[in-house]
Amino acid sequence: MHFGIYLWVYHVKLDHRGPRMKKVYSVGCLLCMIVLLSGYPEEVGEVSYLQQGATLVRNTKPMQIDFSTPIENYDLVKTNSSGLVEIHFYEETGIQGSLLVKPSSSLYIDLSLLSEGGKARIELLSGSVTQKAIKLTGKSSFEVRAGNVSMGVRGTTFEVATAPDGSILIACEEGQVRCEAEDGTTLFAEPGSAVEHTPERGFRNIPIMFQDLETFRRNWHAERIEAFRSNPHRALRNFANRYLEMKGKFDEAYKTLMARYEILDKWFREDRAGRTGALSEVLREKRLIVGPLLQLRKSSFLFEKVYYRLLELREYYKQGMIRGDLGNGMTVEQFFRRFDNEAVDLEEKMNVFRHTLKLFAKRNDGISIIDTMEN
Structure with missing residues (x-):
């Protein structure tokens, strides 16, 4: 927003200068453009509450989280079984409120700073998250995506929870949450009526009967765990087959992006130095990398969530709950041996x-x- 206004003021001044002065100010505009590009605010919020057992990955590097740790765009936030992190959004993003990352959860924030306001997407890869008192300024928007369901709000407190079998629950204390499935079907979560997506019952509204939201979520999750325990092979077979199908596409898209490694390497070096290239360089590099990056974004969208679901299922495998044949030419043991061998690289x-998205x-x-x- 400030970038556009700043250039507009410069153009007003240019109209009152001679040809030579116009050239000087034009160069000044370009220099300011480069400086403003490098001044892009990466921080979207900070940690306002913390229980030990949380880490984040920033710019490919793992980091410890502490109180007041800034959270940057595309940081991967992870909690273990005892971890809890609350992220308070900075008002400059156009989003007022906070995000509570529950135990055994993983997510990252994708925030766009558009001229009409911030556009935030929370990619919930596993676990549960509560959006507390989310209020949006101007035309800002806020969306949570879990599995193949996306949730959009304009101002409310709501919770999204996932289960090992891929089930999803959306419930809110006030207001309304718009929930859209992959096929375009739309439902609304409201006080007294939640939305769930389960393998056996599909996408539907369910009543919240005489319970507070946290009790309802715990009971729902316990029910989904029991459903999973009754047939763990079904869930694993589903996600294992999707993993095997999607991984090849992901690897191919990643290989295509790496064909532009000279650009990526330049960007990484510039990032470490705290700068960006000249405007002409940036435009050329973006033009060359946008296609491969979009293709990888398309391949990774669901694949990431499948991968994190399998990390959760692997814990049940280690407990001895899932054994035997998967019906796809692999045993459970063979699949997880392959999965473990590929995990670090993935x-x-x-x-x-x-x-790179950042x-x-x-x-x-x-x-x-x-x-x-x-746009």
């Missing part, structure tokens, strides 16, 4: 991908690659 690729937005006036294509 997480490294996903971290590089998120870092560096693209930094060179794109704070606008994510998704919103670049939509």
